[in-house]
Amino acid sequence: MSDIAISVENVSKMYRLGEVGTGTISHDLNRWVHRIRGKEDPYLKLGEENKRDTTGGGDYVWALKDVSFEVEQGQVLGIIGKNGAGKSTLLKLLSRVTAPTTGLIKAKGRIASLLEVGTGFHPELTGRENIFLNGAILGMTKPEIRSKFDEIVDFSGVARYVDTPVKRYSSGMYVRLAFAVAAFLEPEILIVDEVLAVGDAEFQKKCLGRMKDVSQNDGRTVLFVSHNMGAIKNLCHKTLVMKHGTVDTLVDTPSAIERYLSSDSDIDRCVKWVSDERPGDNTVRLNSIKVLDKTGDLDKTLTTDDDILVEIDYEVLDTVKDLRITVSLMGFDGEHIFSTSDFNYYNTSRVREKGTYSSTLKIPSKLLNLSRYYVSVNVEIPSVKSIVQAEIVSFNVEELIYNEMGVLLAIKPPGQIHPVLNWDVKKLN
């Protein structure tokens, strides 16, 4: 049995809803009076789940409730869950950004987080100065940084600009430099949250490689939070599924992904949001994602003979350039089948003015199999920022019209997809 690197015991975290300010003094006083009398905190009502869509009783909500798990040394643990499931709160506790309300976390060795790269970068300082400053903020000592300096510069690929203030960097260079510093930290426990959403494809590959390196060769423990099932599958030995602030399950990665994707067993061909609930930021917010058949019907059974439309409605709140909406199609087990985006490489002015838009993807008929599929939608500005991550809808293809294997052979042909392709059969003699 290998060593336990992190042990999380009954950890809960409570947040106050609404505005801080009005009423806080009276609550604080009330709490203080109760404590002096040796009573329990009157605002800590146990037993309320964190469901964002339902209105609960109190002003306080449990972002995490009774979370317990252990991570072995050298393990790469994936953490998945819907938005609001408590993943980020858990990471915040682990990286000691904030303290738990109750419970205990124990860890062996230094914990460093890549909650977001580039923390503490000062625009006026040069790349070199920022490497040192950022490294120190992340917990390295000066000699440690000095010994890694060349590697960091090398990895980031900004050697020519190392003595230029980072405010003159392109956003891509900035992110690369920032990630490079973090990647060469040598903590015993590394926490990674969604950093892979930034940078170009080549750089992402480098990052994933570096993470694999860190865990396999150096025997470090890595906690990896992502919506990217492919990356999770690739990197993680075990995966923790979170749901409504609690641990749903902690099992080997393939089973965890399957459970995560099928946890809402009812098929959801449409998700809609209103006002502030809408995922996104101050530039773009999603209104809805729908999976329709060619007539625009949401409820009709989809068949292999139907063109399937994935319609994403969103509002652009502020004129935006280079927006990219990506749809990833995944099989029932989370296997990534393909990704496609509305980014038009041949159109140079990819500007979208303020307004409401819809981007619709047509998945042609005679391509998919008789199966369940998941559609994961990402919205981002490549190399700059990620706006929406992995909002998921799912659908079933229920009637098989074309069976290329011959109807007698199997009802459901094998494989994730079942395209109708051209065969040429000739008699040769």
Added chain:
Amino acid sequence: MNKHTGNWSIIIQPKQSLLDINFKEIWRYRDLIMLLVKRDFVAFYKQTILGPLWFAIQPILTTAVYVLLFNRVANISTDGAPPILFQMAGITCWMYFSEVLLKTSDTFITNANIFGKVYFPRIVIPLSIVLSSMIRLGIQLMLFLIVWTYYYFFTDVEMHITWAIAMLPVLVVLMGLQGLGLGIIISSLTSKYRDLKYLLTFGIQLLQFTTTVAYPLSATSGITRDIVGYHPFTAILETFRFGFLGSGAFYESYFIYCTIVTFVLLISGILIFNRVEKTFMDTV
């Protein structure tokens, strides 16, 4: 269970006892303190022509205005010291204190961005402010010494250096710690209640005019003298001037009082800060 018997190096739990301060950890982050000092210093004069000279321009202009206002117009005594030196001494000390106070009082709000992502002992930031302001104080003291040397050697103004000049390091530490203590108390409280922030700029002015920045303690009497004397900064200013200019006197009881107040402020500041730093991210 056997596998659990390792030494845990990090234990994360809800608010610990008030006195739990990890000095070893702060020491481990000393490189960060130094780098932050360097950042503050370098970032201040990047893209300027005069560079660090800017640190000297502010006290020069302020001195000129104060001499004009308090000595030429209002004719307030300087206990026989040259007005320029008298005012410069007060301004140099006060600027250090007020800078430390102003900057540390903002710790949680201006650094919320970093604090929200990475853990390091939060006290590192106010400590680095005390030190980086000290560089600035050094430059301004140098300026003061240049002017002082001129008066001492090249004019016939009579100035007595006294033993109290040797107290300079103690005075600098007291000024820094007093600003730090008050600053982190305010920063801890403003992380939840913003009211104090609005009081501060105005409060600093009140503090300045109730201590002997622009006038000597000997110019006060009766109840005014008590108010000014029991201002914890007065003893520092009086001792400073007594050392360099021989004006005023060394008030022993005020000095002891000032030292006690400084440490009370500092210790209560650290305790409150320590308590707030764990969860301020939820309320800031």
